[in-house]
Structure formats: C-alpha cells, structure tokens
Amino acid sequence: MLRNLILNFMAVLVLTSVQSAIAGVELVSHRALYKMSLVEASSKSGISGASGTMAYQFQDSCGFWISETKVILKINYSEGSEIETIWAFSSLEAKDGMSYRFNVHHSRDGDIIEILGGKAGRDSKSGTVTAEFSSPLGTKIKLPEETMFPTHHLAEMLQAGENKQLIFSRVVFDGASLENPYQINALITNPKAKKSKTNSSQHIRMAFFSMKAKREQPEFELDINYRPDGVAERIKQEFEMFSLDLKLNEIEILKKSDC
Numbered sequence: 001m002l003r004n005l006i007l008n009f010m011a012v013l014v015l016t017s018v019q020s021a022i023a024g025v026e027l028v029s030h031r032a033l034y035k036m037s038l039v040e041a042s043s044k045s046g047i048s049g050a051s052g053t054m055a056y057q058f059q060d061s062c063g064f065w066i067s068e069t070k071v072i073l074k075i076n077y078s079e080g081s082e083i084e085t086i087w088a089f090s091s092l093e094a095k096d097g098m099s100y101r102f103n104v105h106h107s108r109d110g111d112i113i114e115i116l117g118g119k120a121g122r123d124s125k126s127g128t129v130t131a132e133f134s135s136p137l138g139t140k141i142k143l144p145e146e147t148m149f150p151t152h153h154l155a156e157m158l159q160a161g162e163n164k165q166l167i168f169s170r171v172v173f174d175g176a177s178l179e180n181p182y183q184i185n186a187l188i189t190n191p192k193a194k195k196s197k198t199n200s201s202q203h204i205r206m207a208f209f210s211m212k213a214k215r216e217q218p219e220f221e222l223d224i225n226y227r228p229d230g231v232a233e234r235i236k237q238e239f240e241m242f243s244l245d246l247k248l249n250e251i252e253i254l255k256k257s258d259c
Contacts, residue, residue: 025155027230029254034246045241049076062259065151100149102175150174161188161202179210
C-alpha cells in the first residue's frame with residue numbers, strides 16, 4: 001500500500017547526466033523517525049482514523065547507497081475494527097547506476113501479504129535494463145533504457161530544484177511493488193516555511209503513474225519537503241480514498257563510511 005525508475009550512446013548519456021547531477025548534491029547518511037496521522041478520508045473508505053510510525057535509515061557506503069524503511073500503520077474503521085499493517089523495505093543501489101537490489105516484506109495483522117525481492121541491472125554494452133525477482137521466483141521485467149533507480153532519481157531531482165527547474169519527469173524502478181516501473185512526474189517549488197539549518201528546503205509534489213497499469217490517473221501522489229541534503233522534513237501521501245501526514249519526529253546524522 002505504502003510507498004520508479006537506445007543504443008549504447010543513449011545509455012552513456014543517461015549515466016553521464018545522473019553522475020553530473022549527483023556531483024552537485026551531497027546526500028547525508030541519517031536515521032529518521034516519522035509520526036504518521038490521518039489527514040482526511042472519503043466517507044466511502046470507512047476509515048475513521050490512522051496512526052503509526054515510519055523509521056528510515058540512509059547510509060552512504062563507499063560505492064553504494066543503502067536504505068531501510070519500516071512502516072507500522074494502524075487504520076481504524078467506523079464499524080469499530082482496526083487493521084495493523086507492517087511494511088519493511090530495504091535496498092542496495094550502486095552509485096554508478098549499474099545495479100540495484102531490493103527486498104520487501106508486507107504483513108497485515110500478522111499475516112504475510114506480500115514478499116518481494118530481487119535485483120535490477122543495466123547492461124554496460126547494450127544499455128538495456130532488466131529486473132529479476134527472486135520472489136516471486138521467475139518474474140522478470142524488461143525496463144525502459146532510461147530507467148533510473150531511486151537514490152539517483154532523488155539526487156537528480158534535488159539538483160533540478162537547485163537549478164530552478166520547475167517540472168521534472170523520469171522513469172524509476174524501486175522494486176517496492178509489482179506495479180513498477182513508475183513514470184514519476186514532479187513539480188518543484190520553494191515552500192514559504194522557515195529555512196532549515198542546511199538552507200531552504202524544496203517542496204516537491206510527485207505523481208506516480210504505473211507504466212504497467214497504463215492508467216490516466218496516478219496510483220498515488222506524494223508531497224514532500226526535502227532539505228538540500230536529502231532529508232525529508234515532512235511527507236504527505238495521497239491515495240484515492242485517504243491521505244496520510246508524516247512529520248519528522250527524530251533525526252540522527254550518521255558518520256559517512258570510510259572508504
């Protein structure tokens with residue numbers, strides 16, 4: 001529920017643009033804890049309340065970026081029932097944009113709903129990008145050659161904001177669902193909120209369109225205030241029937257790995 005990414009010459013262009021963008025953005029290693037609450041819900045949803053936490057850790061580890069996310073969400077319904085969802089995600093992304101690994105574990109009231117895992121990679125000669133799932137075993141997806149992985153996408157998007165670029169659109173694969181890859185269309189603005197210690201944040205609204213489902217409407221949308229170092233200060237996630245607010249409650253800056 002909760003929650004991408006021609007010829008050899010074109011593949012080189014994609015990688016060059018990614019590396020160039022990242023050169024201007026330094027993503028800080030950190031742990032963050034967010035408190036979740038219900039913003040609003042449609043009367044048709046039957047949802048009367050929601051609460052939970054999201055724990056997130058991002059680590060710059062030499063040639064890779066490592067991320068881990070765990071969401072614990074309780075949703076209350078008007079008839080009196082409550083459902084607890086636990087969603088855990090981890091990824092290992094190569095900084096050169098050539099490889100990516102991912103794992104997802106999703107349960108509801110203690111019952112396993114979905115387990116995903118696998119890897120994706122870009123062929124250095126042909127530029128083709130392929131995702132192979134170990135769970136569900138045998139699932140293989142050929143991705144568009146311009147596909148990016150999530151941390152590269154974040155870095156390039158932040159750089160676009162620094163360059164005063166208003167509209168930013170990319171194909172992204174994150175492995176967090178079988179609806180991947182997503183065409184992510186982003187609108188980047190500067191919020192009127194006060195400046196953070198690391199300079200003013202960027203307000204980014206992203207619409208996620210599943211390239212597999214080919215729907216005219218996005219699967220979901222995100223409103224995020226990002227610091228220049230990649231820390232999300234506030235997140236609002238909008239689904240068809242309800243929306244959630246995630247506020248940064250605790251943060252710990254981590255030491256960068258020695259390489």
